[in-house]
Amino acid sequence: MRGGRRYRLLRGIVSLLVLRYLAEGEECGYGLRRRISGVLGEALPPGYIYVILKSLRGRGLLDAREGSRNGRRVVYYRITDSGMDFLLRHRGAVEAGRRAIEELTRFLEGRGGESARGDRGRRQTYWRRGARCAVPAGSPGRCAICGRPAAVRVPYANASFCEEHYPQWLERRIRRVADRYGMLDGVRRVAVAVSGGKDSVSLLHALAGLRGDYGFDVVGIHLDLGIGDYSRASAEAARRNFEMLGVEGRIVDLRARYGFSVPEAVRAVRRPACSTCGVVKRYALEEAAEDAGADALATGHNLDDVAQFVMMGYQSGDLEGLARLRPVIPAGRHYGVRSVKPLFLIYERDLAEYARIRGLPVVGAECPLRDRTSQGFIRRKLLEIEEGMPGFMLRLVQEFADGVQPALAERYLREEDVGTCRICGRPTSKGREICSFCAIRARALGTGAAPGATG
Numbered sequence: 001m002r003g004g005r006r007y008r009l010l011r012g013i014v015s016l017l018v019l020r021y022l023a024e025g026e027e028c029g030y031g032l033r034r035r036i037s038g039v040l041g042e043a044l045p046p047g048y049i050y051v052i053l054k055s056l057r058g059r060g061l062l063d064a065r066e067g068s069r070n071g072r073r074v075v076y077y078r079i080t081d082s083g084m085d086f087l088l089r090h091r092g093a094v095e096a097g098r099r100a101i102e103e104l105t106r107f108l109e110g111r112g113g114e115s116a117r118g119d120r121g122r123r124q125t126y127w128r129r130g131a132r133c134a135v136p137a138g139s140p141g142r143c144a145i146c147g148r149p150a151a152v153r154v155p156y157a158n159a160s161f162c163e164e165h166y167p168q169w170l171e172r173r174i175r176r177v178a179d180r181y182g183m184l185d186g187v188r189r190v191a192v193a194v195s196g197g198k199d200s201v202s203l204l205h206a207l208a209g210l211r212g213d214y215g216f217d218v219v220g221i222h223l224d225l226g227i228g229d230y231s232r233a234s235a236e237a238a239r240r241n242f243e244m245l246g247v248e249g250r251i252v253d254l255r256a257r258y259g260f261s262v263p264e265a266v267r268a269v270r271r272p273a274c275s276t277c278g279v280v281k282r283y284a285l286e287e288a289a290e291d292a293g294a295d296a297l298a299t300g301h302n303l304d305d306v307a308q309f310v311m312m313g314y315q316s317g318d319l320e321g322l323a324r325l326r327p328v329i330p331a332g333r334h335y336g337v338r339s340v341k342p343l344f345l346i347y348e349r350d351l352a353e354y355a356r357i358r359g360l361p362v363v364g365a366e367c368p369l370r371d372r373t374s375q376g377f378i379r380r381k382l383l384e385i386e387e388g389m390p391g392f393m394l395r396l397v398q399e400f401a402d403g404v405q406p407a408l409a410e411r412y413l414r415e416e417d418v419g420t421c422r423i424c425g426r427p428t429s430k431g432r433e434i435c436s437f438c439a440i441r442a443r444a445l446g447t448g449a450a451p452g453a454t455g
């Protein structure tokens with residue numbers, strides 16, 4: 001069980017939390033797990049809650065009854081009188097525990113801020129009311145690691161950091177996410193997809209920093225999409241970062257390689273520009289990563305991106321799309337490289353601060369082809385919720401990745417549904433002979449509309 005050590009330490013606290021929630025009324029194991037995971041700021045390992053429930057029941061602190069919900073059998077737990085007594089008698093112990101944990105937190109943060117998530121239970125709102133972008137209000141206070149005046153406030157972690165310790169803290173977080181989801185296990189060469197924007201540039205620097213510890217090397221890949229000045233500036237930013245780090249960098253010109261640019265593809269097919277571009281990029285990046293001899297491809301999708309995908313998937317009921325949305329896509333029959341998103345639990349705002357503080361060369365300009373759709377609206381609304389409930393997006397995405405997606409995958413991700421493209425041999429969606437990329441390419445090159453083409 002991953003994170004076993006953490007949960008061994010928390011066991012007593014989780015038991016008390018179980019009793020605390022049952023003191024309000026009966027609840028099932030799933031509901032208890034969800035509420036307690038919300039307080040901890042990360043999902044309890046599946047099964048863990050049942051071990052605790054069993055032990056509390058064995059001690060007579062709660063009892064259970066079988067019920068049903070939506071036709072399914074569910075066990076409901078409720079607190080007994082002795083459970084209530086037990087909970088109330090622990091006030092002093094909880095106080096003492098809180099002081100001990102504060103002391104430990106101070107020590108551990110002094111050793112490198114590994115525990116900034118520890119006191120996320122005390123939520124506060126640090127966001128300026130009505131602010132259009134995510135700017136923390138007021139003074140950020142003092143650095144959680146060294147106590148000097150802080151430069152950045154991280155609301156969901158309820159912590160602040162100075163300019164020296166903030167990048168270290170963020171890099172550690174990225175590393176923890178990568179470890180927890182096994183993104184870099186056994187990887188010898190990582191291709192990093194660098195668009196030149198703050199997210200993927202930050203990712204490149206963070207992964208380059210792990211080369212020594214993990215023993216992999218890094219190759220940067222930038223796709224020149226052929227979008228005029230925007231693409232020229234992006235390629236330049238990518239190149240400067242490759243040089244700065246001394247990593248091998250490859251710039252793949254889409255037109256030279258596949259015969260068409262993104263604007264040409266967008267003109268040729270009837271579908272939103274970003275969706276066409278997304279298909280083309282994903283395909284070209286995978287190929288470029290394979291060509292570069294990488295065994296993993298890392299992209300800079302951040303927490304805000306993924307939260308937005310999740311909400312849009314819920315809204316449209318796209319269960320297959322949601323089932324495919326994963327932090328790690330293993331290499332397989334159709335994919336030569338593992339595909340990973342090490343930033344999927346990192347807020348966009350935190351990445352912007354990282355790039356700013358480290359003075360990384362990034363392009364700020366938005367893509368001129370970007371279509372104005374409901375996406376931007378959903379994103380802004382998510383940020384508004386986050387403002388009032390720091391940590392909301394993090395929980396949304398983490399619960400999705402740990403609980404919802406695996407359940408959807410069991411039902412909707414079937415290997416036998418994946419076809420093979422008649423033209424290029426890569427995967428196609430169910431019932432299609434030609435993959436989306438080849439269909440777009442055929443249109444863009446004017447070599448005839450392929451059957452089952454996009455549009």
Ligand code: AMP
Pocket residue numbers: 192193194195199200221222223224225278281285298299300301305
């Ligand atoms: P986007 O599709 O623009 O949201 O970008 C998502 C991720 O795809 C980025 O963080 C990059 O890792 C990768 N990416 C996007 N555009 C490019 C590009 N032109 N070259 C290389 N990687 C890219």
Ligand code: ZN
Pocket residue numbers: 143144145146147148161162163164165166
């Ligand atoms: Zn500091």
Ligand code: ZN
Pocket residue numbers: 421422423424425426434435436437438439
């Ligand atoms: Zn194809």
